[in-house]
Amino acid sequence: MTSICDLTATALSRAIAKDELSSREVVEAHLERIAHQDVQLAAFVTVDADGARRGAQICDAAPAPIGPLHGVPVGIKDLTDTAGLATTCGSVLFRDHVPAEDDLVVARLRRAGAIILGKTNTPEFGFGAVCTNKLCGPTRNPFNPALTSGGSSGGSAVAVATGMVPLAHGTDFGGSVRTPASFCDVASIRPTPGRIPSHRRPLGWDMLATHGFLARGVDDLELALSVFAGGDVHDPLSMGVVNDERPVAIRPRIAVTTDFGVAPVARDVRARFAAACAALAVVADVVPSAPHCGGAIETFRTLRGAHIANSYGELLKARRAELTPTVIWNIEAGAKLSAEDYLNAERRRTGIYRSFRELFSHTDFLVAPAASVLPWPNEISDVTAIDGAALETPIDYLAVTFIVSLVGFPVLTLPAPRAENELPFGIQITAPPGCESRLFAFGRVIENELGFSHRWPKLP
Template sequence: MTSDRSVCDLTATVLARAIAKGELSSREVVEAHLERIAHRDAQLAAFMTVNAEGARRAAQICDAAPAPIGLLHGVPVGIKDLTDTAGLATTYGSVLFRDHVPAEDDLVVARLRRAGAIILGKTNTPEFGFGAVCTNKLCGPTRNPFDSALTSGGSSGGSAVAVAAGMVPLAHGTDFGGSVRTPASFCDVVSIRPTPGRIPSPYRPLGWDMLATHGFLARDVDDLELVLSVCGAGDPNDPLSVGVVTDDRPFARRPRIAVTPDFGVAPVARDVRARFAAACEALAAAADVVPSAPDCGGAIETFRALRAAHIANSYGELLRTRRAELTPTVIWNIEAGAKLSAEDYLNAERRRTAIYRSFRELFSRADFLVAPAASVLPWPNEISDVTAIDGAALETPIDYLAVTFIVSLVGFPVLTMPAPRGENELPFGIQIIAPPGCESRLFAFGRAIQNELGFSHRWPKLP
């Protein structure tokens, strides 16, 4: 029998293969990860809810099945607590929903279950996903496993920490302005924010909204490719998913990479610029690296407007009726959209279209676009918002996310990879961006630099 330590160190792909061959049982894999959670989560606060008994029942079903149920047969996963799980508490990080137990799974969860995955628990998130630090009135802060005084990032910080510390091999996240990418950068894991619609959201009220997507975090690129193959089919009730076209053409043996530290407009810290320059030097061993960026003039103001309008539309009623129970961050986010006019919104959409076309033009002469996955390195949990970078004040609390939300604005898929680092350096990640539908190309390149250039996860030094 494999030891607990080695079981929890295995990737989802390796675990699925071992369980399918009978080398491991699903029950022993689940028990090993539950024990890891028991040992580490009191310190790290990655989980809102641990589904121990439900996971054990699911493992028993997997072990009794005459053949593997699916590609993730018996593999434990974590689900971000913004996403509905049938029969399992889903709080959205809010005291308003502390007793909420959905009757149905979100489609992404249903597809994971059908593939044989076992829901080990719900991972922590700021209230409704709004917050730079992964904390709320129910749980947190989720602590960075590389330095427990520091933030894990918002808003998929619980999932990032659960993966980085070996509490699950694979975890679900959501990403509006950088919510899988920032935690991945801070916690030294890989993540995928796929093309909007690739993982459908058929119950989303605004069907053509492409700012928010489901995503995943893992320790190995193969796991991201595996889980996207399970969750990535279209759904007729999601109009975005109907239009997603897969492009499986390989990139050149020595790809052309455009690199930008800031898209020409994003505030980025000096230490991040230095780390990014070093990462670009490392990439030059496998690619032709050329400084270049699309024209992103007006992107920050555009995202602010669109985001504020969406949030006010979704949560305005809560502000009117339950204001006293909301966190200050959520209140600020809702109020930011209150004064926008229809003309403001449409002008933002007009500018977004121009930025999208500039991205498209860049990809006529580059295979990938690479940028930092965070504008700052992890900061102390006691500081709730990034209000300045290198002493320069930011206009709003979300501007530190510009280096990620610019990509959300245009809907291109993004693979986040840990950059090589020194022994005493904090984790830092890069975004690798490709045209819509080109996730397979991202995975192929990510796998190459992971295996050949050291863009790979390192284990934190935890007890």
Template sequence: MTSKPSICDLTAKNLARAIAKGELSSHDAVEAHLARIPEQDSRLAAFVTVDAEGARRAADICDAAAAPVGPLHGVPVGIKDLTDTAGLATTYGSVLFRDHVPTEDDLVVARLRRAGAIILGKTNTPEFGFGALCTNKLCGPTRNPFDPALTSGGSSGGSAVAVAAGMVPLAHGTDFGGSVRTPASFCDVASIRPTPGRIPSPRRPLGWDMLATHGFLARGVDDLELALSVCGEGYANDPLSAGVVNDDRPLAGRAKIAATPDFGVAMVARDVRACFAAACDALAGVADVVPSSPDCGGAVETFRTLRAAHIANNYGELLRTRRAELTPTVIWNIEAGARLSAEDYLNAERRRTAIYRSFRELFARADFLVAPAASVFPWPNEISDVTAIDGKALETPIDYLAVTFVVSLVGFPVLTLPVRRQAHELPFGIQIIAPPGCESRLFAFGRAIENELGFSHRRPTLP
């Protein structure tokens, strides 16, 4: 029988295939990963809650089935603790919801279960997903598996670490301004932030809000594509879902790539710029790479305004009634939105529209746009916020995310991949951006550069 460490090294796709062929049981897969979690999580703090008994029951049901119930039959997964799981505590990273147990799954969770996935537990996140460090009053900090003194990134840091350390082969995340992409870059894993609406969110109060999306983290492109395939069906109660159109056309010839280190507006560290330049040199071996960027003038101020307005609208009541129990980061975020006027909001939407159209113009001459997946390398867990880059002060605590939130602003799908690096170097990833609906094209290109350029996950050395 395959040894337990080998099971934890398998991708989700290969694990599902082995279970379908009878080479492994769902029980084997679950027990191997449940054993890995206590081995590693006491120092890494990736999970807020582990549902060992629930996972074992689900594995027994899978093993009793006459045939695989879906493409993820028997595969253990982690769910970010911002997302509801029926019968399993969902804290949103907040002491206010320490005892909250939802009665229904979020749709993305229900679809994962329907595909045969087995939920091992809930991965850590800052309170309500707001914070540069993946920590809260319940759990954390979630530590980087390549150097536990460093951050895993926010806010899907728990999911990134769980995948990198082999606690699960696949994990769910959410991404507002970079919350899937930054942890993926810091922890040397791959991620997908799909076109908004591709994974429906029918409970979202603001149905046309496309700043936040569900996404996934894994050790390779195949697993991201598999996860999106089982969760990406449309849903009538999500108006964004109805507008997503698949564009599955393959590339015609050699890929044309526009490359930008900063979109012309983001502060990006010198060492990140150097790594990105090296990545572009490597990409030039398989594609035509040309320095170019959409016109993103005003993007930083636009995102700050829209983000703040949404947060104040969603969480303003908590600030009024439970302020003492909230983290300082959450308080700052809510207060930033409370000062905005309707004119501020609409002017931001006007600028956002112009930036979107500039992205569209760029994609008339390029197949993909690439940029760094983070503006800095992981920093020590003792430092709660990025306040400066290369000695230059940032205006707000979220500005270090500008290199990712520019893309959130316009709603284009993004695949991130770790770049090739030396063993002593910290992980670093790139964003590969495509027009809305072009996830299949992203996955095909990502798979090619995984194989041809070695832009792929490197396992951390685990005790």
């Protein structure tokens, strides 16, 4: 018999709307799942049981569904403000920080009828390959608790993978929804920057960081994006996002690349990706090809370093002793950059963007691995080498995902088919800006027909 916690957000919203389930039943089932499993996994920093029950009571008393997510429990990554609920950013500096207002993404969730079950774990300020901090963690991989769930939306990925929530919010700068999705066998969407507005972002034209979502299937991701999409006058990026509703070709043309020509990728990932590409050839014309990405790694290092130093430089000066080594390294990496360094990086970025555009003039989708490595032990804080070859910096293992962040194209991540004894591994499917509907349509085909879909971990 199917458990309430096994149902997707889409199925739950329908069942609640039809009075087949009450919101209170749904909330209690998920709180019970958290109580049983999160002691071992540490997906949540904060669980708001009382607030969730109050929200369920409001939903059950409403004469009609409040919105598309009426009564559905969700998790919010603990980098994002939630009114009346602690938002720690994974840092002891914000241990007692309780925002007075919701972030816009949370406000839209509530208006859609969703119930905030709690805040999911993240490395301090989202900087870290392992989802841990001085307050909570490590968030353990449900397929092998000795291994990492990935940074930095690992808490959300684990919560979704194990049925603690059907849907969870995340953020993605260089791969922070895609890597945990790959490690934990769930689906994710990093939409076109601006598709989900961020009205408080200090750098309004910055498209490196976006909100995103994790779920166990494509339908839930599409439902979530429908709730959040829409411009906000305080976010200049959101005002220029245009939908591209052209249908997917009956047999689409897919460019596939293991490494974009520049990214370090482990041998075992290359083998898993080759098998995934062979499976995709059943429904699409698969052609090895990639945009020209020369200088992409150096470009991302520069832009990321400059953004982090600008955002957190003063915090490093005032509170250095209370910050994790990973955060310190990230801030210091950008401290010595000049304006010329930054503008030269933007020049290279423009060239890479135009190369992506050229590729998509004769390609429907670009597919690559969603992570350059498979999950590693939680005790190892950073990926410093791949297959014995040393990396220049601790963020270089993210090159296979951060290259797409550079150009701001939307990305859907899906779990790849695997043997029973294999660790999860995902692929990222990229389309031109504004083409999320086409991503979802194609993702639904390979999810249903080829088995690019979530499998439950074997947990007590």
